[in-house]
Amino acid sequence: MPKFDSCPKLSTFGNTIRPFVFIMENRSVTSEAPSSPEIPGLAAREAPIHLQVGERRFTTARATLTEESGFFAALLSGRWENALQDGSYFIDADPNLFQHILAYLRRGVFPLFDGAQGHDHHRYLALLEEARYFQIPQLEAWLSNKHYMMAAQVTYKAEEYDEDDPRWRTVTTAAGKTVEYHPQWATRKVYLCPRGIPEHRDNRTGCGRRCESARGDDGDQFEEELSLHILVIKREVAFNADVCVSRAAEE
């Protein structure tokens, strides 16, 4: 029977670490990092590690876990015997959050929880707690400084078209853009020819001398005309890739 306990020596790594492992009884403690039983000869740092995180199982390389995470550096230091009987390690964490932790440790790419409603701040906050728990300083800083706010920038561009303008029907957009159409009625003043000649309508310079004399003393006549305008709003989300990648991963 495994005894559920915390590892007292881990407290030397700082008081933020919480009890997290099963301590197996009757197993010898070795100072060497255990090599993988499946692939003999594979370097210990590249050896696969199996993690039981909550109800899900993850497999990754030892180096992936230990390079940036103080938690895993301590857990897998080999100084304590804390593996389960099958050689895996039990991590008491939410696997849905842990998958983002592991994705970061693997490639150094920060997570973006950006949906139609904007950033999912609740999820960032939950992941920040995990970054603290697993002692990953870069990820913790990125989350606590809210650098994800700079990762996705939304720009809006408005264009107005007349109803008759065919261009608004064929607005093209790249991926990551959305287009909204806002039809708007507007009124405008239209010049009227005193003789009612259709070609002179809305064309003051079209009227000649005979129109002028027909005008009399009333001055220019106008009427108001309704016209439909199409306001096209393009929304573009641009990702700033530099913000999304850890500098530690690039080195």
Ligand SMILES: [Zn+2]
């Ligand atoms: Zn005229």
